[in-house]
Amino acid sequence: MSAVLAGNQLTKTYGSTTALAGVDIEVHGRESLAIMGPSGSGKSTLLHTLAGIIRPDGGQVLLRGERIDNLGEERLSALRRKRFGFVFQFGQLLPELPAEENVALPLMLEGMPRRKAVKQARRWFEPLGLDGLELRRPGQLSGGQAQRVAIARALVIEPDVVFADEPTGALDQTTGTEVIRLLTTVTRDQGASLVMVTHDADVAAHCDRILQVRDGRIGVHSPYTSA
Amino acid sequence: MRSPVLPLTWHLAKSSGRRGLQSHLLAAAASAVGALILLVLLAATLGSADRADRTAWRTPDAAPTQRATAAQTLTTTYVRDKPVTVVTLAQLPHRGPAPAPPGIDRFPAPGQTYLSPALAKLMRELPASQLGDRFPTRTGYGTIGDAGLAAPEELVAVVGRTSTDPAITRATDGGEVDLLAASALVSGFDGASPSAFTASDQDIALLGGGLLIVPVIVLAAAAGRLGAASREQRLAALRLAGATPRQILTMTGVESAAVGLAGALVGTLAYVLLLPALTEVPYGIGTWYAEELWVGLPWLLSVVLALTALTALSAVSGLRAVARSPLGVAQQADPRRTRKVRLALFAAITGFVVISAQSGSQGTMQKLGLIVLVYGAFWILGPWVVDRLGRTVGRFARRPATLLAARRLSDDPRGAWRTVSGLVLAGFVAGFFTVGQIGIIGVHYPGQIALPMEHGNPRVAVAQARERLKEAEVTATVRTATPDSILGATEGVVVQVRGGQAAIDTAITALTPLTPGNPPRTDDYPNAENTAVNKLIGQIGLASLALGFLVAAASAGLTAAATVLDRRRVYGLLRLAGVPLKVLDRARVRETALPLVVLAGGTTAAGTFAALEINKAFGTSVSASGLVQLSACGVVGLATMFAALVGSRPLLRKVTEERSQDPD
Known part of the structure; x- marks a missing residue:
């Protein structure tokens, strides 16, 4: 199976700190991959490098076989907008927009008329258990509901890869489990891959594969068989 | 504890x-x-x-005759259309020594003349036939110090004479006729009436x-x-x-x-x-x-x-x-919603202001109070308009930047109002001071000089005037005249000078000895107060606009920067997700531009209306060039606001890039 996303010999340093020391990584279609590691191990740097947010000092990042780490800032930004989805720990939703407009925003940014974008965004509310919350603003949602809106926003553009950075870090365990289950399931159902950074082994256990990062290097690969 | x-x-x-x-x-x-x-x-x-x-001190403060030590007259003559204040002083015989006036070290003896530095300079620049000969001495002037002057540019002369000099005995007290002349016996210089040019x-x-x-x-x-x-x-x-x-x-x-x-x-x-x-x-x-x-x-x-x-x-x-x-x-x-009661309050306050303004009988403090009330009314209405504007635009917005701006407006209308309020209220100032600038309907007698003849025979004076003008080589026609706008309540002589300002000043200088204590007058004389007030309004209008725009731009710039800092997390995450910086930036600009255009238009109209009402109360005309000035103010105001927003763009770029600098 060919990799949707691949990083070859990725290196990145911040001053005297080595965040990535020659990392090789492949993410396959419909696969969910958890990146774990202690604080400062380089796991977020790896995620940001794969997502085209950080440019590596060395190595290459390939999306469906095409190199993306050497693209200009404008094209990288467009790539992130069109082919990647993002779910962060919290605070990614615009507080003044109702939930449905938060989800519709990436479509509108691509030029889709507002009415059509909102209509398309609404389709995600029922499968994610958000029915009836379309007009609530982020401040009127619980933490779990807000994360599910963020998942909808990440998936509404039908991305190749969804990147999640500690997506359950601000949630209690029960809500976190519920959110991570939805994230992995819906992402797979959409045919997208998931790359997730987490420090929580229980959360990582929901993914097909776990990568341990330590001192900028890939440690143990822990393959899980998805149910 | x-x-x-x-x-x-x-x-x-x-x-x-x-x-x-x-x-x-x-x-x-x-x-x-x-x-x-x-x-x-x-x-x-x-x-x-x-x-x-x-x-x-220049306007004599009459003292009881038995206590008076000096005679003082105040007159005003014009040179190059500028007023020269002349204070004539005479020690009364058999009385105690009169005190020295402010800015002079001793009471001037007969024949002594003291000049302000600006008048001394002008006197050096102009021929004596145009200015210097109006005063008794032509050399050896004393200098009036700062204590006797209100501004370094003031043209002031203090002339010493005897108490029997016609300049003292024939001087008229302007009283109700005008504020540029006065005469009285005094015991000091404790007058309380300020000059007409500073009042x-x-x-x-x-x-x-x-x-x-x-x-x-x-x-x-x-x-x-x-x-x-x-x-x-x-x-x-x-x-x-x-x-x-x-x-x-x-x-x-x-x-x-x-x-x-x-x-x-x-x-x-x-x-x-x-x-x-x-x-x-x-x-x-x-x-x-x-x-x-x-x-x-x-x-x-x-x-x-x-x-x-x-x-x-x-x-x-x-x-x-x-x-x-x-x-x-x-x-x-x-969501920080606003209530309709704001609209009712606005209507009530503006209604009160309009009714009060139409009565037209307010003093300065009352007028100021009305202006503050108009401000207050807009302060109450502003957030409500912003809220409604946000909701309306939000309903029809098609582009993400417009939608973001509209939602943000209705999310925090008070905050959005604060951002633009400075410039919106500056619009009121602009409307007030430009279109509403008071135009003078004053007297206009170009080239004409009038000699009030309270003492003496006008017919004799006509002959003397012709003789003096001939000697001074001024071409003019001379006739007797009945009381008019320049002469005031007295009969007199009217001289029509042919030639420019130099000829007029020469004529005034030549004719001054004919009416001691009452200098010849041009149309500058009856227009003096209006000219002074109009000049003040123009200057304060300009200063208010400049400072108003400065304050408004500072408010807008600071608030824009604060908004970026307060929202840096969500902006940063959106940029990581690929949202272009220009979309966030456009949203910020529209968030300010939308309420600014709608509200600034309203306040500018209100300012214009207020000024028109004041014009009506004064019975004066409206400055025709005001519209041009107002348009210029609008352009400058918008440019200032835009510059303030652009000023925070690098900050937006910086804070949204910082999130990717995490070594983890």
Whole structure:
């Protein structure tokens, strides 16, 4: 199976700190991959490098076989907008927009008329258990509901890869489990891959594969068989 | 037990990092600008009063005949269309020595003439036949010191004569006829009537101050609310951790007061340092002496305290929601809606103002009160309009930037209003002072000189005038005349001069000896007061506009920067997700431009209307060039606001790029 996303010999340093020391990584279609590691191990740097947010000092990042780490800032930004989805720990939703407009925003940014974008965004509310919350603003949602809106926003553009950075870090365990289950399931159902950074082994256990990062290097690969 | 509030406030302020420091610096800068402008306004207002007082000695204050020691007359002559104030003094015989007038070391003896430095300079520049010959001596003039003058440019002469000199005995008291002449026996120089050229200075300065005070308060309030979102979240967390509402408010008040105090002190220092430059700004009769613009220590302290209190109050009032409902604020759950009662209040206040203005019988303070009321009315209405505007545009927005801007407007209409309020209210100032500029319907007799003949025969005077004009080589026609606008209530002689200003000044100089104590007059004489007031309004209008735009731009720039800092997390994450910076930037610009265009139009119209009403009350015409000026003001205002927003663009770029610099 060919990799949707691949990083070859990725290196990145911040001053005297080595965040990535020659990392090789492949993410396959419909696969969910958890990146774990202690604080400062380089796991977020790896995620940001794969997502085209950080440019590596060395190595290459390939999306469906095409190199993306050497693209200009404008094209990288467009790539992130069109082919990647993002779910962060919290605070990614615009507080003044109702939930449905938060989800519709990436479509509108691509030029889709507002009415059509909102209509398309609404389709995600029922499968994610958000029915009836379309007009609530982020401040009127619980933490779990807000994360599910963020998942909808990440998936509404039908991305190749969804990147999640500690997506359950601000949630209690029960809500976190519920959110991570939805994230992995819906992402797979959409045919997208998931790359997730987490420090929580229980959360990582929901993914097909776990990568341990330590001192900028890939440690143990822990393959899980998805149910 | 010692209260933990102050140490905790200090600790949190220290720990707030670079972003916290930036917010504090911006807030202090706003407070500094506010303090500086308040002090300048105060200096102009108090200085105007001081300047008027410094001219009061020239108008004789009649003393009981038995106590009088001198005779004093005040007359005004014109050269090159500029007024020259002439004070003629004569020691009364068999009386005690008269005191020296201000600015002169001794009472002038007959034949002695003292000149202000500006008049001495002009006298050196012009031929004696055009100016110098109007005075008894032609050389060896004394100099009037600063104590006798209100401005360095003032043209003043003090002439010593005998008590039997016709310039004393024939001088008329202008009284009801005009304010440029007076005559009385005096015992000193304690007159309380200021010169006609400075009498309106303070009223007009107050008018400008009244128009600018609200934008300045807005700026100071903006300083208090800088960094509000991050502070709200921090304090909401403290509240959740068990802090009492009183502790929350005290911490906020102390922190903001400290920042406001620091800024106000910097603004005060700037005022002190700028004082020499401020003295060079012309107003009315000219520039200033430094002591006139020095407001004094009590006012300095008052301004510093007022700015400190305003900054703290603004911050505390913005935190009432935290104290009441920490969870609500922590989650930003409450859309800050406005109610329709604002519209009703606006209608009630403007209705009251229109009815009051139409009665047309207000004094200066009442007029100022009405202007402040109009401001207040817009202050009440502004957030409601912003809210409705946001909802309406939000309903029809098609592009993401417009939608974001519209939602943000209706999400926090008061915040959005604060951003634009300075410039919106400056629009009121622009409307007031441009289209509404008072045009003079004065008397207009070009080339004509009138000689009031209260004493003497006009027919004889005609012959003498012809002779003198011939000697002076001035071409003119001379005739007797009945009382008119220039002559006032007396009969006299009218001279029609052919030639330019030099010929007129030569004629005035040649004719001066014919009417001792009552110098020949041109149309400058009856127009004097109107000219002075019109000049003041033009100058204060220009200053109000310049300062208004400065304050508005500072408010807008600071608020824009604060918004970027407060929303840096969500902006940063959106950029990571590929949202183009220009979309966020356009949303910011539209968030400001939408209410600005709608509301500034409204206030400008209101300002224009107010000025038209005042014109009506004065029975004067409207300046035709005002529309051009108003358009120019609009363009400058919009450009200023845009520049203020563009100024915070690098900050937006910077804070949204910082999130990718995480070594983890």
